[in-house]
Amino acid sequence: MSLNNTDRRIRRTKRMIRDALTELMEDKGFDAITVRDLTDKADINRGTFYLHYKDKFALLEQCEGEVLEELAQVQGHVKELQLANFYEHFHRGEPLPFIVKLFEYLKENGAFMRVILGPNGDPLFQVKMKDILAEHLLKHMVKKARTEMEVPFEYFKAYVISAHLGVIQEWLFSGMKESPKEIAMTAFKLTFLGPRRAAGLVSDKN
Template sequence: MTNEKIDRRIVRTKRMIRDALTDLMEEKGFEAVTVRDLTEKADINRGTFYLHYRDKFDLLEQSEDELLAEIHEFIKETTTEDIVQANLRGEPLPFIVKLFEYIQENSRFMKLLLGPNGNPAFQVKLKEFMKQNFLRKLGSVANIDSRVPLDYLMAYVTSAHLGVIQQWLAEEMKQPPKEMALTLATITFFGPGFAAGIRKK
């Protein structure tokens, strides 16, 4: 069997286990989930589970890290030219559109992680991820000359981004990803005062 086939099989098996975790977390919450529950739900044996994960906590952490790695891949694919052209056309940044599309595709698991009973550690990890990757991407097209301490600016922006994502998930993603990306861009670049209609540009 080729390495490519083995890799595909591993990816498929891990996805089945993550889907089982999602189902079980929806049914009874993470704390009540057991490895036996997971293997039965995913229709695998315990040996297969322990081949990939130490326990359910390792499964959750690896699943979270895989989400961030997948998001990082499409952020890397967005070029400086993509961002410049989006700005010229008054369109939302392409990697933010892709972010909302990805969240929509993985909404059940994301909602569990980011909802009221979600994992606070993942929320901290996601904000740090946004801080590192979004700042670097935006810095590739514009010099950031912050009028306030940069750490506070990034704390504000990442918390705002997370809050918007959480609200979108809580409202069952009524608006399409592109519209959400445009909403986020309006708030981010023009400020909440402008977005609320309190002040002009």
């Protein structure tokens, strides 16, 4: 287990195992996967697997960790693009830059994200995704006026964050047909205008 991580073979092997994990989770779910399944699909020696991962659980954990790390890097790249608040972005017809970047990242890793956020996925990963969403969505909204809220803050938070995750999942499972910017704008409108108005179920007057 003393492999130096800058070697091309290591990166390639890990990527192939990760791709195999993705495919197999789609087929039979994580629980039914054996290490032999993984190494057969990845076309590597079974012994090689154990050079990198203690078992299949450690594999899943590390894959999820890498995704979260990469999402953290996305966070860094868009800090300077953020305007002061929701309203400014909306009047420019632009969704929040971080959300766009998030969807772009999801599209790149579509297969893995669809599995991990899907029916056979990892509930804990959903929680971590929500944490990331919360950090970036809430810091823009809470500034406005906290006193005049008619709903406990925690429920508001749970509502918006979970709604966004729902949009993400629907997008992933329906084939990511919309562009990242389009789907980000969709989620943005639903939050900014409220679901009913954004969906056109009520007029602007109401």
